[in-house]
Amino acid sequence: MNRLILLSLSFFFVFTSFSTAQIVGENYAIEQQLIASTKQLNQFFKRFNGEEDVKGRTFESDDKQYRSEKLRKKYLSILFDGEDTDITTETKLNFIERVTREDKPEFLNLHSKGWFAVVNTTFLYKGQQMPLVLYMKVQQEGLGYEWVIADIAFDPYKTMFDKQRGETKVFLHPMSHELDFMNLRKALLKGGVPESYTPADFEPDLLTVFLYEVKMGILQFQTVNRMNYHFFSIDGWYFSLTNFNRANDNSGWLISDLLQINASQKEDLLKIIYEK
Template sequence: MKVLVWLLAFFAFHPVFSQIFQDEVTANFAYQVKQIDEFIERFNNKENTLIKQYVKKKDTTAQFKREQMIKGLFNASDTSWKKAEILQFIGQVSNTEDPVYLNFFDANWYAEVNCAASYKGKPSTITLILKIQREKNGMSKWIVVSAIADFLRLPIRKDTTTGLNPLSHATDFMNIDLLTTDKKNIRNYLPNHYQDEVLSVFLYEAQHNQLVIKQVNKITYHFLQIDGWIFTVNRFSRQTRNSGWLLSKLLPVTVSAKQKYAHEKLNLPDEMCQFQTSYR
């Protein structure tokens, strides 16, 4: 607190330094990627981006190469980036003969929203996976396509030997009560390919006031619509020009690896894990 008071007093009596400080704050704000929409605009090198307006006020002759715009969207504080992969990725999407752009209404990008919640009166967490849905009237909205929480899933099999004996019919299925009493091994009474109906459980618990979402803790955006790649975007809150919503992870992947990622990381149902070889 004393340091802050000293700085304010210093800038008050030294207008030159105060102006420099204010200019740097203004520059940081201009360069900051403030919304995911702005991330998409910069990725596509749109003319109306705020950063271009800011730079052109200072230099009307400034040129903006798409490659440089995309490089500026990477989290520069991460030292684990593989330069060759970044260059390959940027070269692919900025290829002048066959460029790749992002669209807010693309089908295969998702918001992973980690939330603080209350489940049956106890503090808990739940992760919701959302995507954009376009309506027939031209409007759009975010919708929940999956949810991730331990209380939404059936327990993992404890004893694979249990189940309804193949001769149960001979006793008129007199042991059918196991379906409701053997809770730890309930998966043994279901098909091997059964997928948890997490959204159905989510809606049931919410409608019966067992589940209450309190607040959003963290958001990660997953972009899966570019051939051969997956990348994530997170918010980095800091007083630098490289701040805001930035590219936090870049993964070169095959189609099958992308399907696995969608199923295991985002918990998407099988019908949403089918990817084509082109998204242009």
């Protein structure tokens, strides 16, 4: 009986030790993966700038490795989406050389110019769930900074204020003042086209419409579906960040698009991103 108990205990301790070792090994692997992945945007900035070590510890500004060119090149090379074959190796190397250039290195932070967030959301609109895009940017406010809604894109708004053109355009007769503008009654009918009676250069402020309908309860926020960041902070370059949730080191916030652009191409890209 004693031998049986001893054998059972021995088996239990061997099994437990194996299980514990396995769990420790798995936890270590997960920990290493979390260390390697770029979990937060602020961590992306630190790695882009060379301001932390491989274990995620922030360097002091007087540390010799702080923002070192060698460290930055190492980090920058792993800040790309490794599964994206559209970004060529040459483009990556040119970009890395540009931002680590000894005479004019480029660094990023929350207050950098020329970057913004695109937040894809769902709103309830007139009883129907619909996608709506918010364009967010950081602005200075008092002694600090804040995120603000800079613009929106919403399908129902895109044609809401389309002005008539050409011979079919309705208009107020040039002698309307002689009628005390009584013809406004016809022009401003509900369901009509009041935008046709505005100046030729009229551009609707859709952000104001959005804010009004939110305040009136016509638009009701439901959830954030996904988001990404767009950077025009480096002269002559554009890149975007996407959050990849993968079970490997190449995860978190990574560069998913990278283009070398001129001023004209920048304007075209902005129009595409803002759905103009």
